[in-house]
Amino acid sequence: MRHIVYPGSFDPITNGHVDVIKRLRNNFDQVTVLVANTPQKKSLFTIDERKRMIEDVFDYDDGITVESWDGLLVDFLEKKKCYLVGKGLRSVRDFEYEMDMAYTNQSLNKNIDTFFVLTQSNLGFISSTLVKEVGSFGGDISKFVPDAVVRAVQKKFNK
Numbered sequence: 323m324r325h326i327v328y329p330g331s332f333d334p335i336t337n338g339h340v341d342v343i344k345r346l347r348n349n350f351d352q353v354t355v356l357v358a359n360t361p362q363k364k365s366l367f368t369i370d371e372r373k374r375m376i377e378d379v380f381d382y383d384d385g386i387t388v389e390s391w392d393g394l395l396v397d398f399l400e401k402k403k404c405y406l407v408g409k410g411l412r413s414v415r416d417f418e419y420e421m422d423m424a425y426t427n428q429s430l431n432k433n434i435d436t437f438f439v440l441t442q443s444n445l446g447f448i449s450s451t452l453v454k455e456v457g458s459f460g461g462d463i464s465k466f467v468p469d470a471v472v473r474a475v476q477k478k479f480n481k
């Protein structure tokens with residue numbers, strides 16, 4: 323079975339992430355979306371809230387599962403005996419950041435490879451950070467995130 327782990331902070335999941343997950347799923351039997359705890363980043367949603375939103379979006383597909391993790395990605399991969407990391411690229415800016423992470427993971431465990439997919443071009447500008455900024459001022463984020471996430475962001479900001 324071909325299995326890949328797609329890690330991220332997903333605070334919250336955007337339509338860009340959804341596109342990447344679907345593209346990974348087109349290439350793999352099993353995609354584990356891993357919501358990683360990133361204490362150095364202040365998050366809007368709890369890890370459980372982030373996980374639940376992703377589960378809601380993909381509840382129709384048994385080939386996509388969502389887990390959370392507080393620790394090194396390489397340790398999660400070892401636990402799963404899955405050494406392939408999926409990542410989405412929106413631009414060369416992402417590539418520089420992602421390449422550093424891919425090399426770091428490979429240095430920590432030489433068996434790990436990173437599989438990159440390009441995000442659909444019209445979704446390339448979307449980021450969780452911009453979603454939160456627009457949402458915090460009550461702006462329309464319905465083109466950027468799944469419906470359930472629109473409501474969750476509005477609720478967080480009491481909009």
Ligand code: PNS
Nearest residue numbers: 329330331332358393394395396423426
């Ligand atoms: O969505 P993001 O914030 O770009 O995702 C970054 C993430 C969560 C993939 C990265 O920070 C990560 O893997 N965190 C887990 C801890 C870890 O292993 N850090 C070193 C990886 S380079």
